[in-house]
Amino acid sequence: MEAMEGDGNGMNRYSLKASRICNEDILICVDVDPQSMVEMKGATGPNGRPLTRLDSIKQAIILFVNAKLTINPQHRFAFATLSNSVSWLRKDFSSEIDSTIAAMRGLSPSSSCAQPDLTNLFRLAAHEAKKSRVHGRILRVILFYCRSSERPQHQWPVNQKLFTLDVMYLHDKPGPDNCPQEVYDTLVEALEHVSEYEGYILESGQGLARVLFRYVLILLSHPQQRCIQEYVDIPKSIAKKVSQVEPMAAEDSAPVSTQ
Template sequence: MEGPPGSAAAGPSYTLHPAKYSCEDILFCVDVDNESMVEMKNTGPNGRPITRLDSIKQSILLFINAKLTMNPDHRFAFAALGKTASWVRKEFSSDVNAAFSALRGFSVTPLGGHADLTQLFRIAAHEAKKSRSQNRILRVILLYCRSSVQPHFQWPANQKLFTFDVIYLHDKPGPDNCPQKVYDALVEALEHVTEYEGYIYESGQGLQRVLFRQMCLLLSHPQQRCMQDDLNLPMALTKKVPTTDSAQGEDNLRVSSQ
């Protein structure tokens, strides 16, 4: 930028060169533990209960349609997370009907126990190399639903080949769960593996609109993102009710400092 002619205070000039951003290959990994069947506060037609898994499927379709409106060359694939990750649809595609068919293929796996992200990261790293060979980038979006099971992984600290985003749906803190510890473990995983700025959002409210809003925030392209702490999103309006100091914030997880 240049100052007016003859201006002694004119700073150095600069030129902002146009840059082309890579198309994305996006791998959705959906938690299929029993807790994915927890009912949301919303209900469907005729009062039919809506589960977390139902809401996740709807939010993914919302995301895909919006993303393809921005750029029809983005592609999507699907995996499920039980005790470890496995493919649901391995072929990356821009076909919405293929995505709809893949989402119908998710089924709950009532195994319980641990959640190992290592295989998910192996799959992502392998696919990321193929994406790069086509001048594309890979992103993994994990939708996690367990309130007391901390995910774990084994992965080299210097191998960051893909972007990693997380949405965490959980119960409120209680004697039988520890969503704060789970959230901290997810933040650790994100910071350990993500190539570009990864975003993590959580909700214990059980509201579809919160999930949909968070999914829309993930529409941002990894190569165009600011730091999550710099988003400066407006606070949601809440009803003012008298609360004690001990009750304030007990249902909210700590904001990530990533």
């Protein structure tokens, strides 16, 4: 928290009060709707077949967990799936990368899904958040959502904010059967409704795995250390970087030898 103090000269200065940054318990929930099997563009697996959204999400999660544990090996991870409702994939939180890899191997799409209900996800998260707090930790949920036509629903008390929600939304282009903007707006509303700290929502309709990986790396940021999302300007595009090299003065130029 920021505090304003006088310096004796009639001037005010800001100081940042010390606060403890907690280790994270991160519950990663993956949407396994049939739309998770949409093929990504320009990405193929070891056998040459195109990667699906679910394939790319698995890779992104392993990348995320590896990077997060490199930053702090005390963070822990558990995994769930979203079809009509939520089911545990790996309930016990673990700091072992092998546990993440095993969970990703067990992740498979659902054959059919109706309108999803996030209430059970929030209920599970709140229960786990209370257990995390006993050990001085905080809980975050990262939801990978893949549906372009199904808006999730939930019923949750507006004054109960025990965890932080991040959303990575992969969707199709708008069309007669798709309403990704409406789905996105619903996800934003849910995020703002439940998040204890600043939650981020990132979306892509490009179908590019590299965009997914780049956005997932933004989610490495710790909820207690975040700026609000509208101020996030990373990662920067190389094309937008302006060269700072000054032109060389003519009198300082040396002739180039042709020999």
